[in-house]
Amino acid sequence: MNESRPYRRPAPKDWWAKAPYRAYTVREMSGLAVAGYGAVLFAGLYSLSQGPESWAAYVRFLQSPVSLLLHAALLAAVLYHVKTWFQILPKTMPKLILGRAPVAQRTITRVATIFAGACSLALVLITLGVAR
Amino acid sequence: MTGPARDNRSISPIFWLLFGAGGMLSALFGPGLILITGFFAPLGVGLPENFLSYDHALAFAQNPVGKLAVLVVVALFFWHGAERLFLTLKDMKAGPSLLLKLCTYGVAAVVTAAVIALLLAIGF
Amino acid sequence: MPDPAKKTIELRILRYQPGVDAAPSFGTFEVAGAENMSVLEALQTIKDTLDGSLSFRWSCRMAVCGSCGMMINGEPKLACSTFLRDLPPGPVTVEPLNNFPIERDLVISVGGFVKKIESIYPYIMPKEPKTVEQGPYRQTPAQLAAYESFSDCINCMLCYAACPQFGENPDFIGPGAMALLQRYNGDSRDAGRQKRLDTIHGENGVWSCTAVGICSEVCPKSVDPANAVNQNKTNSAFDFFLRFLRKE
Ligand code: SF4
Ligand code: FES
Numbered sequence: 390m391n392e393s394r395p396y397r398r399p400a401p402k403d404w405w406a407k408a409p410y411r412a413y414t415v416r417e418m419s420g421l422a423v424a425g426y427g428a429v430l431f432a433g434l435y436s437l438s439q440g441p442e443s444w445a446a447y448v449r450f451l452q453s454p455v456s457l458l459l460h461a462a463l464l465a466a467v468l469y470h471v472k473t474w475f476q477i478l479p480k481t482m483p484k485l486i487l488g489r490a491p492v493a494q495r496t497i498t499r500v501a502t503i504f505a506g507a508c509s510l511a512l513v514l515i516t517l518g519v520a521r
Numbered sequence: 522m523t524g525p526a527r528d529n530r531s532i533s534p535i536f537w538l539l540f541g542a543g544g545m546l547s548a549l550f551g552p553g554l555i556l557i558t559g560f561f562a563p564l565g566v567g568l569p570e571n572f573l574s575y576d577h578a579l580a581f582a583q584n585p586v587g588k589l590a591v592l593v594v595v596a597l598f599f600w601h602g603a604e605r606l607f608l609t610l611k612d613m614k615a616g617p618s619l620l621l622k623l624c625t626y627g628v629a630a631v632v633t634a635a636v637i638a639l640l641l642a643i644g645f
Numbered sequence: 646m647p648d649p650a651k652k653t654i655e656l657r658i659l660r661y662q663p664g665v666d667a668a669p670s671f672g673t674f675e676v677a678g679a680e681n682m683s684v685l686e687a688l689q690t691i692k693d694t695l696d697g698s699l700s701f702r703w704s705c706r707m708a709v710c711g712s713c714g715m716m717i718n719g720e721p722k723l724a725c726s727t728f729l730r731d732l733p734p735g736p737v738t739v740e741p742l743n744n745f746p747i748e749r750d751l752v753i754s755v756g757g758f759v760k761k762i763e764s765i766y767p768y769i770m771p772k773e774p775k776t777v778e779q780g781p782y783r784q785t786p787a788q789l790a791a792y793e794s795f796s797d798c799i800n801c802m803l804c805y806a807a808c809p810q811f812g813e814n815p816d817f818i819g820p821g822a823m824a825l826l827q828r829y830n831g832d833s834r835d836a837g838r839q840k841r842l843d844t845i846h847g848e849n850g851v852w853s854c855t856a857v858g859i860c861s862e863v864c865p866k867s868v869d870p871a872n873a874v875n876q877n878k879t880n881s882a883f884d885f886f887l888r889f890l891r892k893e
Contacts, residue, residue, distance in 0.1 A: 424602020
């Protein structure tokens with residue numbers, strides 16, 4: 390006799406807000422900071438296209454405390470993005486075999502994070518150097 | 522015979538690759554860019570007076586390489602945010618899928634088109 | 646001083662009897678002398694001495710067969726390798742694995758998972774079949790290392806219980822079956838890579854995954870199924886464009 394009458398438990402609607410999934414949701418939200426910074430640059434491009442006056446207004450905005458605070462927040466969120474981005478990186482690639490064993494994912498994360506730091510640093514230094 | 526996993530090819534790879542490209546670009550250069558345009562340039566730290574002048578900025582946006590940099594950075598940063606926001610809103614069951622796509626991918630597409638239009642309008 | 650061996654531990658177990666109960670509900674059991682028991686031993690003690698109708702799956706009692714997966718204090722665990730002394734004091738909550746239909750008590754339906762495993766060609770498809778006389782297929786240690794962790798999967802489905810996207814979409818191929826797919830796709834003796842890849846290009850394939858990553862954290866065998874899913878997202882994404890260049 391087959392008495393199979395499986396019971397489906399409804400999944401909680403707010404799983405994304407609860408541990409251990411909360412960290413994932415926060416990580417995804419750091420993507421908003423990336424787009425937010427894109428929006429700041431887009432506003433700059435728009436102002437530029439509208440002529441010198443509107444560009445001057447954009448520069449004044451960049452110099453305002455509000456903008457500095459905004460950029461500090463964006464920087465913090467983007468740094469969090471950098472950290473988590475390279476934590477996932479080894480998950481998205483095949484195992485890297487060195488000799489006979491896979492390279493530890495922690496090592497891949499660390500090397501990639503240092504490389505990213507070097508990229509940003511190089512960008513800043515080159516910009517400062519070229520502009521001088 | 523097909524298992525339950527066999528279904529039509531998804532178009533997600535398009536958005537996923539744009540998301541990935543934006544994620545990688547922002548991870549490599551995002552902090553540096555924010556430091557330059559958000560702090561060093563407006564505060565005049567380490568950079569000459571005219572760095573943020575209209576002529577200087579215009580010259581940058583008229584240079585083909587400058588144009589490409591602006592397009593790639595702004596568009597990919599938006600596509601990155603769009604994918605992440607879309608998936609999170611989907612997790613939150615914030616609305617019908619089509620609406621969520623319009624609010625995320627749609628915005629990124631419009632911004633991409635607008636950047637191209639503005640860069641062309643600024644001229645060479 | 647109380648004798649630790651005599652310590653009584655309370656277990657709250659989600660019960661469901663098909664055809665009798667409209668919905669599952671918790672039953673509470675006191676198990677004496679449970680201090681050094683695994684959760685599985687406690688369940689067996691309950692079945693032997695308190696309630697013979699309690700249903701749960703087990704076989705090896707040593708974290709090899711993968712049949713005793715259940716939610717213990719809300720986390721997917723193997724009951725045979727989870728010890729009561731390692732859990733925080735107080736009652737222990739035991740439920741069937743999340744995201745699966747409940748057959749009876751702690752027993753869940755595994756049919757969907759078995760079908761998924763069948764769908765990805767879970768066997769080596771050699772480039773050119775060899776006869777016994779021609780000798781074995783050879784493999785270097787480095788070639789073995791490329792897929793070895795994925796071959797450690799014991800099909801316990803803990804990763805599925807941890808996956809919110811499987812919870813949302815029961816047809817999602819999910820972490821465990823993808824680990825098995827990668828176990829073969831990463832094997833140097835195998836030539837079925839494209840065939841397997843072509844089973845997972847859909848939303849029910851890899852594209853339901855949002856890289857939550859908890860599947861790898863709960864895996865009792867360090868299989869890292871999230872790695873299997875996400876490297877195949879990369880493969881599937883490139884295949885999306887490169888298929889036009891591929892010569893059949
Ligand atoms: S990948 Fe790990 S958690 Fe998932 S079924 Fe296999 S052994 Fe269990
Ligand atoms: S009884 Fe075999 S894994 Fe627990």
